[in-house]
Amino acid sequence: FEGCGLKATAHSTVFCDGNPKARVMLVGEAPGRDEDRQGRPFVGRSGQLLDRMFAAIGLSRSEDDAEKAIYICNILPWRPPGKRNPSTEEIALGLPFLLRHIELQKPQIIVALGGVSSKQLLDTSTGIMRTRGRWADIAFGERTIPVLPMFHPAYLLRQPAQKRYAWADLQSLRTRIEAL
Numbered sequence: 001f002e003g004c005g006l007k008a009t010a011h012s013t014v015f016c017d018g019n020p021k022a023r024v025m026l027v028g029e030a031p032g033r034d035e036d037r038q039g040r041p042f043v044g045r046s047g048q049l050l051d052r053m054f055a056a057i058g059l060s061r062s063e064d065d066a067e068k069a070i071y072i073c074n075i076l077p078w079r080p081p082g083k084r085n086p087s088t089e090e091i092a093l094g095l096p097f098l099l100r101h102i103e104l105q106k107p108q109i110i111v112a113l114g115g116v117s118s119k120q121l122l123d124t125s126t127g128i129m130r131t132r133g134r135w136a137d138i139a140f141g142e143r144t145i146p147v148l149p150m151f152h153p154a155y156l157l158r159q160p161a162q163k164r165y166a167w168a169d170l171q172s173l174r175t176r177i178e179a180l
């Protein structure tokens, strides 16, 4: 796909990581510098926090057992240059690819990490401060997929006091997984 200018400035196409059979799919925003260099999502500081957060409820991207595994991707597979946020147009271009990605991976639960991801997946303009922790259903063909919006780990690194909300959301995720 050559229709998105971000591809020209990025070093890698950061497609996914984790176990494709996982029941839980995490959707972040866009790769950062470390992810662009390594070609894998969430490998920088926020990725390390993400791994610790999900390990706390027994989930890991390197797990072979689908029930304990996670699968990780982003709204956009290319790093926006510098530290800028992706534009509305860039996000819109990424959406059909993300939807197809979800169709192929068939998650039973989606975790939307941060405001950009949550707004896209829930098709809402309401920010993450109000949506986090509230399960929503997205209609997907014949299926409905539960989506849990959570704070982005990069935000938690800047605002550690908010980690208690992330912990509450992880517990809620754990409960939902146990009910699958």
Ligand code: URA
Pocket: 028, 029, 030, 031, 032, 035, 040, 041, 042, 043, 046, 047, 074, 154
């Ligand atoms: N932030 C994201 O949203 N995704 C990544 O892959 C890395 C950082």
